[in-house]
Every structure is written in C-alpha cells, then in structure tokens.
Amino acid sequence: MAEQLVRSVPVIPHTPAELERQPLILNQRPFGWLSDHIAGVAEGKTPRWWWIAFVPSFVIMVVCLSCVTYLISTGVGVWGLMIPVGWAWDITNFVFWIGIGHAGTLISAILFLLRQRWRTSINRAAEAMTIFAVICAGLFPLIHIGRVWLGWWLLPLPNANSIWPQFRSPLLWDVFAVSTYFTVSLLFWYMGLIPDLATMRDRATTKIRQFLYGLFALGWTGSNRHWSNYEKAYLLLAGLSTPLVLSVHSIVSFDFAVSQVPGWHTTIFPPYFVAGAIFSGFGMVLSLMIPLRSWAHLEEIVTIRHIELMCKVVMATGSIVGYAYAMEFFIAWYSGNPYELYAFKNRAFGPYAWAYWIMVGCNVISPQIFWWKWARTNPWFVFIISIFVNIGMWFERFVIIVTSLHRDYMPSNWGYFKPTWVDIWTFIGTFGLFMTLFLLFARFLPVIAISEVKGVTPQADPHHPLGGAKPHHH
Amino acid sequence: MSRRKRTRTIRSAAQSLTITENAMAETNIKYGLIAEFDTTADTLHAAAMVRDAGYRRWDVFTPFPVHGMDEAMGLPRSKVGWFTFFAGLTGFTLGMLMIWWMNAYDYPIVVGGKPLFSPIFSFPVAYECTILLGAFGSLFGMLFLNRLPKLYNPLFRSVRFARVTHDKFFIVVEATDPRFSDIDTRKLLERAGSKHIEEVRD
Numbered sequence: 001m002a003e004q005l006v007r008s009v010p011v012i013p014h015t016p017a018e019l020e021r022q023p024l025i026l027n028q029r030p031f032g033w034l035s036d037h038i039a040g041v042a043e044g045k046t047p048r049w050w051w052i053a054f055v056p057s058f059v060i061m062v063v064c065l066s067c068v069t070y071l072i073s074t075g076v077g078v079w080g081l082m083i084p085v086g087w088a089w090d091i092t093n094f095v096f097w098i099g100i101g102h103a104g105t106l107i108s109a110i111l112f113l114l115r116q117r118w119r120t121s122i123n124r125a126a127e128a129m130t131i132f133a134v135i136c137a138g139l140f141p142l143i144h145i146g147r148v149w150l151g152w153w154l155l156p157l158p159n160a161n162s163i164w165p166q167f168r169s170p171l172l173w174d175v176f177a178v179s180t181y182f183t184v185s186l187l188f189w190y191m192g193l194i195p196d197l198a199t200m201r202d203r204a205t206t207k208i209r210q211f212l213y214g215l216f217a218l219g220w221t222g223s224n225r226h227w228s229n230y231e232k233a234y235l236l237l238a239g240l241s242t243p244l245v246l247s248v249h250s251i252v253s254f255d256f257a258v259s260q261v262p263g264w265h266t267t268i269f270p271p272y273f274v275a276g277a278i279f280s281g282f283g284m285v286l287s288l289m290i291p292l293r294s295w296a297h298l299e300e301i302v303t304i305r306h307i308e309l310m311c312k313v314v315m316a317t318g319s320i321v322g323y324a325y326a327m328e329f330f331i332a333w334y335s336g337n338p339y340e341l342y343a344f345k346n347r348a349f350g351p352y353a354w355a356y357w358i359m360v361g362c363n364v365i366s367p368q369i370f371w372w373k374w375a376r377t378n379p380w381f382v383f384i385i386s387i388f389v390n391i392g393m394w395f396e397r398f399v400i401i402v403t404s405l406h407r408d409y410m411p412s413n414w415g416y417f418k419p420t421w422v423d424i425w426t427f428i429g430t431f432g433l434f435m436t437l438f439l440l441f442a443r444f445l446p447v448i449a450i451s452e453v454k455g456v457t458p459q460a461d462p463h464h465p466l467g468g469a470k471p472h473h474h
Numbered sequence: 475m476s477r478r479k480r481t482r483t484i485r486s487a488a489q490s491l492t493i494t495e496n497a498m499a500e501t502n503i504k505y506g507l508i509a510e511f512d513t514t515a516d517t518l519h520a521a522a523m524v525r526d527a528g529y530r531r532w533d534v535f536t537p538f539p540v541h542g543m544d545e546a547m548g549l550p551r552s553k554v555g556w557f558t559f560f561a562g563l564t565g566f567t568l569g570m571l572m573i574w575w576m577n578a579y580d581y582p583i584v585v586g587g588k589p590l591f592s593p594i595f596s597f598p599v600a601y602e603c604t605i606l607l608g609a610f611g612s613l614f615g616m617l618f619l620n621r622l623p624k625l626y627n628p629l630f631r632s633v634r635f636a637r638v639t640h641d642k643f644f645i646v647v648e649a650t651d652p653r654f655s656d657i658d659t660r661k662l663l664e665r666a667g668s669k670h671i672e673e674v675r676d
Contacts, residue, residue, distance in 0.1 A: 035537075164580065199537075218622045225620070228549050233613060
C-alpha cells in the first residue's frame with residue numbers, strides 16, 4: 001500500500017545538461033548591461049578596428065563611383081557587353097546584391113512570424129545589410145540602361161512623348177518590386193530603431209547627439225499605450241514584408257523566366273531564386289556578424305547558438321539550391337527540347353564550365369560540411385564557408401545569365417564574353433559602397449535591437465522568478 | 475559613460491537643458507505622480523491595481539513591451555490594423571486603375587497581340603502597390619494613434635525617468651484624472667510596491 005502511494009507521486013527528472021537549451025543571452029546579463037554594451041559600440045572614441053575597415057572601404061567606394069562616372073560619360077561600350085551577351089556582369093551584380101538583401105527580411109519578418117526569438121540578436125544588422133545591398137543592387141539596372149538621364153522613363157510619370165511605361169513587361173514589374181522592397185525595408189528598419197534611438201537619446205552626452213537622436217526618436221517614452229500600437233504595427237509590417245520578400249525575387253526571376261531564352265524559360269525559377277537569395281543572404285549575414293561580434297565584443301549576445309542556427313539555414317537552403325540545379329538538368333532532358341538540353345550541356349561542359357563547377361562546389365558541396373556540429377560551432381571556419389557561399393552565388397547568376405546568352409539560336413553570333421577592367425572595378429567597388437554604409441551604421445546606430453533583446457531575457461518575463469515573479473501559495 | 479553622468483543628462487531634444495531638482499519645483503502646473511519599479515512582475519501587478527482602482531488618465535512606461543501588460547492595464551485591441559487594411563486596399567485599387575488608364579485608355583499600345591488590360595499582367599505591380607501603401611499605413615497609423623512625433627513631454631523633466639529606456643519601469647498617474655488625489659493616489663502606488671514616488675510638474 002505504502003509502495004503504491006509513493007509510486008503515484010510523479011517524478012520530474014532533472015534535465016540532463018546536454019539537453020538544456022542554450023540561453024539566447026549568456027551569463028544572465030541585466031537590462032542595463034545590455035543597453036550599456038550595445039549602445040557602447042556607437043559611443044565613445046572610434047575604435048581602431050573601425051578605421052582599419054573604414055578607410056579601405058571608402059577608397060574602394062570612390063573607385064566604384066569613378067567607374068560609374070566613366071561609364072556614364074563615355075557609354076556602355078566601356079563594359080565587355082556584346083550582342084548576343086546583352087546582359088552580363090551588370091545584371092549578375094544586380095541579382096547578386098538583391099538576393100543578399102533577402103536574408104535581412106527573412107530574419108526580420110518571417111522569423112518574427114514564426115516566433116523565432118533568436119532573431120532579435122541579428123535582425124537589426126541584417127535589416128541594415130538589406131537596405132545597403134538593395135542600394136548596391138539598384139545601381140546596376142540604372143547604369144546599364146545606357147542613357148542614365150532617361151532612367152525616369154521607367155516610372156509612371158508624364159513625359160514629352162505622352163507615352164506611359166509598358167506594364168506587360170516583367171522588367172517594369174521589377175522596377176516596382178525593387179523600389180517597394182527598398183522603401184518597405186527602410187520603414188521596417190526605422191520603426192524598429194525608434195525605441196533604441198530613444199535609448200541613445202537618453203544616454204547622449206553631447207548636444208548634437210541629444211538633438212539628432214532625440215529628433216529621430218520622435219519623443220518615444222516607452223509608454224505601454226504606445227507599445228500596444230507599436231507591436232501591432234510591427235506584426236503587420238512583418239506580415240506585409242513576408243509576401244513582399246517572396247514576390248521580389250520571384251519577380252526578379254520573371255525577368256528571365258518570362259523570356260523565351262533556353263536556360264531561362266523555366267517555371268522552377270521563382271522558388272529556386274528565392275531559396276538562392278536566402279542562402280546567399282545568410283552567407284553575407286555570417287560574413288558580417290562573425291567579425292563584428294568579435295571586434296565589438298558582442299559574443300554574449302550573438303552567441304555560438306545563433307551562428308549554429310544560421311548555419312542550419314545555410315545548409316537547408318544550399319540543399320534546395322542543389323536540388324534545383326539537378327531538377328533543371330532533368331527537365332532539360334525530359335522536356336525533349338533540344339535547345340534547352342543544349343543550353344544545359346553547354347553550361348556544364350562548354351566554355352564556361354569552369355564557372356559552373358565553381359558554382360556547384362561553393363553552393364552545393366561546401367555547405368554540406370554543416371552536417372557536422374564542430375563545423376557549425378567554429379566561428380572562423382563558418383566565416384570561410386560563408387565567403388564560399390557568397391562567391392558561389394555570384395557565379396550562379398553569372399552562369400544563368402552569360403552561358404544562356406553567349407550561344408543563341410544563330411551560331412554565327414556565338415562568342416565568349418570577357419569583362420573589361422571597368423566591369424571588374426565597378427563590381428568590386430560596390431563592396432566598398434556596401435561596407436562604407438555598413439560601417440557608418442555600426443558606428444552611429446545600435447547594431448543590435450536593444451529593446452528586443454531585453455524582451456527575450458528571462459528577467460523580462462513577469463512569470464519567471466528572474467522577472468520578479470513570486471512563488472504561488474495555494 | 476558612468477551611470478551618474480547619464481542620469482544627469484536630460485532627455486528632450488527640444489529643450490536640451492540641464493534642469494536641477496530645484497528648478498523643477500519652481501514650475502507650477504502639476505502633471506502627475508510617477509512611481510518607479512524594478513521588475514516586470516512588480517510593474518504588472520501594480521498596473522492591475524491602478525486599473526482596478528478605476529483610473530483613466532494613467533500609463534505604464536517600460537524599456538521593452540512587457541507580455542500581458544495590455545490586459546493588466548485593460549487596454550482595448552490596437553486599431554492600427556484598420557489603417558493598414560484601408561491603405562493596402564487603396565494601393566491595390568490605385569495600382570489597377572493606373573495600369574488600365576495608362577496602357578488601355580490614355581495611350582493604348584498593342585504588344586504581341588496581348589489584351590490592352592488584364593488583371594493577370596497587372597497583378598504584380600498592383601500587388602507591390604498594396605504592400606507599399608499598407609506599410610506606410612501601418613507606420614503612420616501607429617504614429618498617428620500614438621500622437622507622435624511629440625518632442626516635448628513633461629516626463630522628460632524627471633531625472634529618474636531617463637532610465638525608462640535603460641532598465642527601470644514606471645507608472646504615471648496624471649493629475650487631470652478625476653480620481654487623482656495627492657494622498658490617495660500616492661498611497662495606492664506605495665501599496666502597489668513602488669519604492670520611489672515623485673511628483674512631476676510641467
């Protein structure tokens with residue numbers, strides 16, 4: 001009898017250490033520590049690492065602007081483009097940069113809707129990355145049109161010819177998709193910044209900082225009546241950004257898929273482009289966050305767990321991209337279309353085979369290393385793989401664009417595209433533009449969403465003992 | 475930066491003046507009572523007490539949104555969604571009308587024998603317009619409902635209140651509330667567990 005009574009009491013086993021989930025913020029840091037530590041990156045004397053990164057970035061940005069000036073003043077002939085290769089590095093770079101932006105929106109919007117609380121440590125920097133990547137992306141379509149001063153004809157504005165843009169063209173859909181994407185990303189980013197700008201305002205020690213942070217904080221007080229509307233608006237913006245980000249790269253893929261070029265005219269393009277965009281974007285987030293967390297001493301907020309989770313996303317999307325490459329080949333054979341099959345054979349074994357196999361090596365093979373935990377939890381190793389991902393995804397767009405165009409239906413047109421120095425330096429230069437903007441962001445704005453990170457700590461939960469909850473007495 | 479140095483700085487961008495406690499007493503319009511709390515649980519319980527006492531013109535101030543605070547304060551559902559919905563609807567309608575008017579009515583162009591207007595090819599652009607205006611509706615709807623920007627706020631005169639964006643929690647009961655009384659309201663906030671209560675003047 002006594003034995004039975006003892007057995008009826010449920011035994012709650014203690015969780016073994018290896019099954020305990022890693023906390024999002026290490027060492028149970030208090031709220032004040034979080035604001036001091038994160039805001040501190042944008043305060044005080046400019047650290048040496050910042051100058052070491054900023055000066056070369058700025059110089060490379062100036063190279064980019066010089067190349068663009070040379071292009072506009074001379075003409076697109078300074079690039080290596082030659083019919084039938086009418087699109088080459090320009091559109092490759094455009095798709096590359098716009099794809100990078102997609103991880104920022106995935107982290108800020110989709111992971112928010114999926115209640116992935118780990119996103120709070122990386123969403124601010126990833127959203128900034130999105131905005132700067134879209135700026136770099138937007139540059140290329142604008143300068144590749146040749147007569148840049150007529151770029152406003154893409155917009156639905158009245159002009160002297162009384163003619164309107166042609167809305168049946170996917171290229172025009174792209175104008176709307178990319179400009180909407182940029183605007184909405186900026187709004188979302190700014191809205192997330194408002195409470196943190198108030199923190200910066202309240203910490204400011206100089207009048208100019210007080211004035212500027214105060215102006216952009218709009219008088220935020222942390223009122224709960226305000227938070228109530230703020231959280232609803234944040235949720236709605238996340239809900240709007242999710243279909244937006246999926247539509248943007250789908251529409252970018254329509255630039256190709258709606259045409260009739262073999263190698264482009266496939267229905268797999270929208271999902272395949274979106275997966276590739278997220279893959280490359282996470283690669284870039286890792287390339288940026290691993291040095292940043294180390295140089296700005298943010299290891300307790302952007303933890304190994306965060307890096308590991310991002311590696312899993314890279315591995316998953318990299319595998320989807322690998323599947324898409326295989327499926328494209330299968331359909332090229334299965335469709336029985338000789339032109340389509342030739343385009344794919346030419347990709348893998350033609351004159352650009354070297355580019356194709358770099359793409360496969362970097363995108364399909366390299367992320368498979370993340371099946372091993374040691375690979376996911378070793379930040380500088382992850383950094384190297386993330387660089388491979390960036391390289392691979394640039395080559396993917398190069399392969400899609402150039403190999404499909406360089407041998408068109410008329411063999412007398414066939415040729416081999418080679419970039420000129422202007423092509424090369426304009427592209428390298430956009431990294432200078434991107435890094436200059438990112439470093440300015442890291443120097444003047446909180447690189448981690450302070451109020452959001454505070455909100456995911458155990459002491460923020462009023463029902464947790466660390467949040468001050470008293471044990472219940474029945 | 476030391477914490478003391480930070481708390482000494484005053485938050486308003488509009489009036490970047492350092493005001494001492496003495497200067498605060500010289501201004502004469504009473505704004506309300508401000509009670510400080512250390513933890514989210516304390517603040518949540520205190521908010522429920524102020525709600526149950528029947529106050530109307532009061533608010534809770536926190537460094538981050540506290541889960542369950544809307545219920546503790548008895549706040550209704552936020553109305554931001556209506557701004558998003560109508561702005562998005564406007565975006566979709568305007569997008570479709572723009573494409574029809576430009577390509578089918580004002581200057582019809584025949585391209586590849588395709589119809590002059592069709593909701594199919596118009597959809598991507600109208601869809602982007604929906605999201606664009608919906609996003610503006612969400613942000614500006616939120617700012618309108620919160621009556622922001624408001625660069626001057628009497629609470630910015632409280633030196634301790636500067637820590638609301640750092641690590642402290644506050645409940646403010648305004649003097650214009652019909653139930654407000656210097657003694658009873660202060661007692662309620664003390665009973666609710668606040669260790670520091672002060673009067674804010676404007």
